[in-house]
Structures are given as C-alpha cells and as structure tokens.
Amino acid sequence: VVVGGRLYPRKGLNIPGIDLGTSAFTAWDRECMQYALEHGVDAVGQSFVNSAQDVIDVRTSAAEMGFDPFIIAKIERASVWENIDEILEVTDGVMVARGDLGVEIPIEKIAVAQKTITARANLYGKPVITATQMLESMTGNRRPTRAESTDVANAILDGTDCVMLSEESAMGEYPLEAVQMLAKIAAATEPHRIHRHFEFILKPQATNYKPSTVDLIAGSIENIFTSVASPAGILAPTFSGHMARSLTRFRLPVWIIAISSSQKTCRDLMFSYGVCPVLEKTKTEPEDWAARARECVKDYGLKGTCFIKAEGPSPDHPEINHKMEIIEL
CATH class of the missing domain: 3.20.20.60 (Phosphoenolpyruvate-binding domains)
Structure with missing residues (x-):
C-alpha cells in the first residue's frame, strides 16, 4: 500500500493505463x-x-x-x-x-x-x-x-x-x-461564440471526416449567410434531424427552426445548440413556406428580412431533392 485509505462499497474503480478487456455495456x-x-x-x-x-x-x-x-x-x-x-x-x-x-x-x-x-x-x-x-x-x-x-x-x-x-x-x-x-x-x-466558416469541415486535419450532401448544403447556407441582409432564421424541415445538426456546427447567430413530424426527433434536437424544434401535428408539409416563415417570426419574436430554408429527402417525402432557398418576408 503506497497511500492508504478507506474503501467504500458501490464505488467505481479506475486503473489508469490498463485495458481490462471488458465490454462497457453490462x-x-x-x-x-x-x-x-x-x-x-x-x-x-x-x-x-x-x-x-x-x-x-x-x-x-x-x-x-x-x-x-x-x-x-x-x-x-x-x-x-x-x-x-x-x-x-x-x-x-x-x-x-x-x-x-x-x-x-x-x-x-x-x-x-x-x-x-x-x-x-x-x-x-x-x-x-x-x-x-x-x-x-x-x-x-x-x-x-x-x-x-x-x-x-x-x-x-x-x-x-x-x-x-x-x-x-x-x-x-x-x-x-x-x-x-x-x-x-x-x-x-x-x-x-465564434461563427465558424464552411472550411471548418474541410480542414486538412479533418480528413477522416467525409462531408455528405447534407453537409454541403449546410455549408452553402453558411457561405451565403453573411451576404444576405438581416436573415431572421433558418427553416429546416427534417425527419431525422440531420439537416439541423449539420447547420448547428457553424454556430450561426440565428435560430434554426427544425420542423418535424417526429416527436422523438424534436426531443433529441433539444441537445443541439441553436436549434428550436417544432413538432408538426400532421405529416403534410405546408404549401406556403413563406407564410410559415412569417408565423415563426411572429411566434418567436424574430427580426429580419428573410428566412433561409434547407431540406432534403425523408421517409415521408423521398422524392424531395436536397435544396436551399431564400424566402423573402
């Protein structure tokens, strides 16, 4: 015994530098x-x-x-x-x-x-x-x-x-x-917080990470973000939450309104910075996204001249292509 002391029951045991060869899941x-x-x-x-x-x-x-x-x-x-x-x-x-x-x-x-x-x-x-x-x-x-x-x-x-x-x-x-x-x-x-730029996911030291199509869309939004006059926020219709999480990496100074028909996705997105999940009561997407954007401005007290919308395919709408658009308010 190098340093003595009292051992208590039901406590964790740490052995630094030793691989116990056991599974973490018991x-x-x-x-x-x-x-x-x-x-x-x-x-x-x-x-x-x-x-x-x-x-x-x-x-x-x-x-x-x-x-x-x-x-x-x-x-x-x-x-x-x-x-x-x-x-x-x-x-x-x-x-x-x-x-x-x-x-x-x-x-x-x-x-x-x-x-x-x-x-x-x-x-x-x-x-x-x-x-x-x-x-x-x-x-x-x-x-x-x-x-x-x-x-x-x-x-x-x-x-x-x-x-x-x-x-x-x-x-x-x-x-x-x-x-x-x-x-x-x-x-x-x-x-x-520092607003990160698109190069964040393309750095040489990050070569193990391969950007997906969703990442490229998110990066494009980041690229145009500083060129758009007073954006009020970002609309991200999503089933899995992938688009919203890809966008949050850039730490943009506006809310990402993640609209989803999945209650689980909305709850999971509460862990992500800058995301405001909104549960859609029906799985049918609104025909007028401009009207929906204006609702968000009113409901959440946002200020700006436009919304940026980003979406991709989902289980409910597999026919949708990855796309991005600017909605004037």
Whole structure:
C-alpha cells in the first residue's frame, strides 16, 4: 500500500493505463435500459465507452426491447483517443465526463482533452455535453468561484452544446441558484461564440471526416449567410434531424427552426445548440413556406428580412431533392 485509505462499497474503480478487456455495456446496464424504457426516458448515457462496438451494443440491446433512445457516449478512458472518430460515427452524442477522465489521464492534460473532444464532436455534428465540477463550490455556497464561472464560459466558447450540473443540483444546498447561475453565465457568453466558416469541415486535419450532401448544403447556407441582409432564421424541415445538426456546427447567430413530424426527433434536437424544434401535428408539409416563415417570426419574436430554408429527402417525402432557398418576408 503506497497511500492508504478507506474503501467504500458501490464505488467505481479506475486503473489508469490498463485495458481490462471488458465490454462497457453490462448486464446491469441492460436492466437499467429496461427501466428507462418503462419510464419513458428519452436519452441514455453509456459509461466508459472505449470503442464504437460499445455504442453498437447499447443500440442493439435497446432495439431488442423496442426502445430507440438518444445514446450519449461518456468519454472517460484514456484509450478512447484511438477510436474517437469511429465512436462519433455511431453515437448520437458525447459527454466529456471530466471526473473519471481526470483520473484516467494526468490532470494537467484535461483541458486539452476537453477541447479536442469538443472540436471533434462539433465536426461530426454530434451534441457534446461538458460535465463535472462546473460550479462545484455551489454545493455549499450561494455563488461560484471566478474560476468556475470562467470554466463554464470557456466550455461554451469552445463549442459545447450543453453544460451539466452534478452534485450542485443533485445534493447541493443551493440547487436552484446553481441552475440559475449556469443559465446566466451561458446567456452572457453565447453572443461571443465564434461563427465558424464552411472550411471548418474541410480542414486538412479533418480528413477522416467525409462531408455528405447534407453537409454541403449546410455549408452553402453558411457561405451565403453573411451576404444576405438581416436573415431572421433558418427553416429546416427534417425527419431525422440531420439537416439541423449539420447547420448547428457553424454556430450561426440565428435560430434554426427544425420542423418535424417526429416527436422523438424534436426531443433529441433539444441537445443541439441553436436549434428550436417544432413538432408538426400532421405529416403534410405546408404549401406556403413563406407564410410559415412569417408565423415563426411572429411566434418567436424574430427580426429580419428573410428566412433561409434547407431540406432534403425523408421517409415521408423521398422524392424531395436536397435544396436551399431564400424566402423573402
């Protein structure tokens, strides 16, 4: 024993630098999945994901139950770097779980690891959640430290889609104040996010990622965005949410109104930055998109002279080609 201490039951075990050769998805996880299905859970997080197969195991098990949750891969192992791209290809979102990650890798490397994961997730259009010790001092204090406030702001500036509280709201003395403070910091920081350009998905260091047709449409919208006078927002009719997620990577300073007939898609899109999902009661698309755009301006208090609309084929409308148009208001 080098450093002694008390061992407590039901605690996680970290062995840095050692591959245990076990699957991240366990029999206990499957039981939890069944519970999630029975209670209408929308999203599940898989801990200690090490490869794409771990995510596939979760999705396969869920499908066998007739369950289709939004799957979040928790990035907590040092060995994940070799497989990060393949994980991003199959997962719905990722979480930078800095608690266990900070045990698996040297603490001085956490900041760069967090930024790297966030950038890769942004590239793939997958929502990324930054978690653990965001406002930890508020577990017992009414106000956070300056360092914590800066930590939250920097995560947002780096491109995280979500910031998450843990102990602060689960067992802290000031859960409401912690949530309010997190929202306050986010609201003050978001206007200063950097608008990314189309080259973001075509960088030399991003050669493992192959842009799809949807990506090219989204990139075209980004390219014309600065040339259009006062756009009020972007209309993105979608069944799967792919178009909206592709657009959100550019961090455009307007809302992406994602109209979908799928309740699941609308709920899943709540994880993505800058997306306002709207559930369409019928599967029939409106004939007059200009009228729909004006409704959005009125309903959401938007300002601008036009809307940019982007859409592609869906299960309900496979005949639709990928297209983009500017709707004058």
